[in-house]
Amino acid sequence: MFLTLDLNSEIPIYTQIRNQVVMAIAKQELKEGDFLPSVRQMAADLGVNLHTINKAYNILKQEGFLTVHRRKGVVINPTDKYKAEKEYYKNLKEQLEIITSEAVCRGLNSEEINKIIVDIIKDLNNNERGRENEC
Amino acid sequence: MFLTLDLNSEIPIYTQIRNQVVMAIAKQELKEGDFLPSVRQMAADLGVNLHTINKAYNILKQEGFLTVHRRKGVVINPTDKYKAEKEYYKNLKEQLEIITSEAVCRGLNSEEINKIIVDIIKDLNNNERGRENEC
Numbered sequence: 001m002f003l004t005l006d007l008n009s010e011i012p013i014y015t016q017i018r019n020q021v022v023m024a025i026a027k028q029e030l031k032e033g034d035f036l037p038s039v040r041q042m043a044a045d046l047g048v049n050l051h052t053i054n055k056a057y058n059i060l061k062q063e064g065f066l067t068v069h070r071r072k073g074v075v076i077n078p079t080d081k082y083k084a085e086k087e088y089y090k091n092l093k094e095q096l097e098i099i100t101s102e103a104v105c106r107g108l109n110s111e112e113i114n115k116i117i118v119d120i121i122k123d124l125n126n127n128e129r130g131r132e133n134e135c
Numbered sequence: 136m137f138l139t140l141d142l143n144s145e146i147p148i149y150t151q152i153r154n155q156v157v158m159a160i161a162k163q164e165l166k167e168g169d170f171l172p173s174v175r176q177m178a179a180d181l182g183v184n185l186h187t188i189n190k191a192y193n194i195l196k197q198e199g200f201l202t203v204h205r206r207k208g209v210v211i212n213p214t215d216k217y218k219a220e221k222e223y224y225k226n227l228k229e230q231l232e233i234i235t236s237e238a239v240c241r242g243l244n245s246e247e248i249n250k251i252i253v254d255i256i257k258d259l260n261n262n263e264r265g266r267e268n269e270c
Binding site for chain 2: 019022023025026027065079082083084088092093095096097098099100101102103104105106107108109110113114116117118120121124
C-alpha cells in the first residue's frame with residue numbers, strides 16, 4: 001500500500017488519505033480502472049476508523065477521482081471525469097492566492113515559486129518514467 | 136475594516152481571518168507598526184466569538200506576522216520577523232506538492248500554473264501601487 005500517515009500532523013487523516021491518492025494519480029501510480037481497497041480493508045490496513053476512510057473516499061468521489069461500486073469496489077475514474085473545469089480554476093486560484101501572498105510576505109518572488117512548482121512536476125514525471133523503466 | 140468573512144465557506148473563520156491578514160500584508164495594506172483591533176474589538180466588529188479571534192491572532196503570532204502587546208495592542212511585525220526560513224520552505228513545498236499534483240491530474244502543465252501565480256503577484260503589486268497613487 002502506498003499510503004503513509006503522519007499521526008502527529010495537523011492535517012486530518014482523511015485529508016492526508018485524499019491528498020496521497022491524488023498524488024498517486026499525478027505520478028500515475030494509480031491509473032484508470034485501478035482498484036483501491038474497500039473502506040473496511042483500508043481502515044484495517046491503516047488502523048483507522050471506518051468513518052475516516054469513508055470521508056476520504058467521499059471527497060475523492062465528489063472530486064471525480066473515483067467511483068465506489070457496490071459490488072466491484074472502489075475504482076479510479078478515467079481522466080475525463082476529473083478534467084479541470086471553471087469551478088476548479090476558481091478554487092485553484094483561491095488556494096494559490098493564499099499561498100502566494102504568504103510567500104510574497106516572506107520575501108519570495110514569482111521565479112522562486114515557479115522553480116518549486118517546476119521541480120515538483122519534474123519529480124512527478126521522473127517517478128512516472130522510473131516505473132515505466134521497471135516494466 | 137478590510138476583513139470579509141464567508142460564513143458558508145468550508146474554511147474555518149479563524150483561518151479566513153489569518154489568510155486575510157497575510158494577504159493584506161502582501162498587498163502592503165498592513166505594514167510594520169500598524170495596529171490591528173484588539174481581540175475584543177475584532178470579535179465585536181465581525182460578530183464572532185472571542186476564541187475565534189484569539190486563535191487567528193495566535194497563529195499569526197506563531198508565524199511571526201504580529202506581536203500582541205499587553206498594553207500597546209496587536210501590532211504588525213517588521214518584515215525580518217517573518218522572512219522565509221528552512222522550515223517555511225519545507226512547508227511551502229509540501230503545500231505546493233498537493234496543489235500541483237491535483238492540477239497535473241486535472242490536465243494543467245507548469246506554464247499554466249505559473250501564469251496563475253504571476254497574475255496573482257501582479258495583482259498584489261497593482262494594489263500596492265494603486266494605494267501609493269492615492270497618497
